[in-house]
Amino acid sequence: MGKGSEIKLIGTAESPYVNRVQIVLNLKSIDYEFVEENLTCKSELLLTSNPVYKKVPVLIHANKPPIPESLIIIEYLDEIYSDVHPILPSDPLARADNRFWANYMDTKFFPLFEELRKTPGKEGKKAIVKQIIEGSQLLEEAFVKFSNGKPYFGGDDVGYLDVVLGCFLGWTKFVEKHNEFKIFDEARTPKLLEWTNRIWSHEALKDVIPGSETLKNFYMILMKYKP
Ligand SMILES: N[C@@H](CCC(=O)N[C@@H](CS)C(=O)NCC(=O)O)C(=O)O
Incomplete structure (x- = not known):
């Protein structure tokens, strides 16, 4: 992660939206500088780079205006580095x-x-868990359609929807660990369950998705600052 790189990513390692951008930077082998943000005491850099939402991630590319919002950032990266992955x-x-x-x-x-x-x-x-389960079934159907018998939403390798959903796997595992239900399971979402195991160890994700201890600390902070 190069200091002085022309790409700077303002974020926190626990944020799935930030992880989303890190995954795409990894897929495209783009060197970047990670600028760690403290969300309980936001920096001037974050407040001036994303004055509308005041959220991470924000990408700064050379001396150009900052780009907030993870989906917008990953599409920007896909456009400017269109020749790699x-x-x-x-x-x-x-x-x-x-x-x-x-x-x-x-x-x-x-x-x-x-x-x-x-x-x-x-x-x-219980009512929310029911909605999560219904949602996971919709996602299973979407996966079957997009993957068309291949390993990823994107086909033979990780694509846009793999990144968008995959960045949340640390959190889905965390929720499963601390609740009595499975989000992805063998009976309801067999293909997505296989996909979660496959993508979990993908090179572009494996050093990015935070472990459950890190997420537990972040969860405690959320409970304190955003109860
Ligand atoms: N829609 C935004 C969501 C980003 C987001 O919610 N970031 C959280 C961290 S996970 C944040 O910065 N929260 C600070 C706050 O809400 O004040 C995106 O896709 O980038």
């Missing part, structure tokens, strides 16, 4: 379909985990 397909309709499912993951599926964390009481949590 493209993640979006070239067909416009297939690109649209990939973006539809990424949008589903970010606006419907992942927010359920935050809701689960914040909802008190067994009954309230």
Whole structure:
């Protein structure tokens, strides 16, 4: 991770959205500088680079204006480094379909985990778990369609949706460990379960996805600052 690299990534190692960008930088073998952010006391650099949302990740490419929002960042990287490991397909309709499912993951599926964390009481949590399970079944169907018998959403190797969903695997494992349900299992989501095991050890992800102890500490911070 080169200091002085022309790409700088402002983030925290526990954030799946930041991990998403790190995975794409790895896939494309792009050298970058990781600028560690403290979300409990945000830096001037973050506040001025992403004044609208004040969130990580933010990518700074040379002296150009900063780029916030993980999906926008990974698409930017895919455009400017299009010759190495493209993640979006070239067909416009297939690109649209990939973006539809990424949008589903970010606006419907992942927010359920935050809701689960914040909802008190067994009954309230049970209703959210039901929605997570329904969501995982939709994702299984999407996986079967996109992978078309191959190992990844992207086909023979990791593509856009593999990155968008894969960055959350540390958190899905963490949620499974601390709750009494499985998000991906043999009976409901057999293909996605195989996929989680496969992608977990992929070169581009294996040093990026945080372990459960790291996530536990981050979870405690979330409970304190965003109960
Ligand atoms: N839609 C954003 C979400 C980014 C996000 O939620 N980042 C969290 C860390 S996981 C953050 O910076 N939170 C700080 C805050 O909410 O104040 C993206 O895709 O980049």
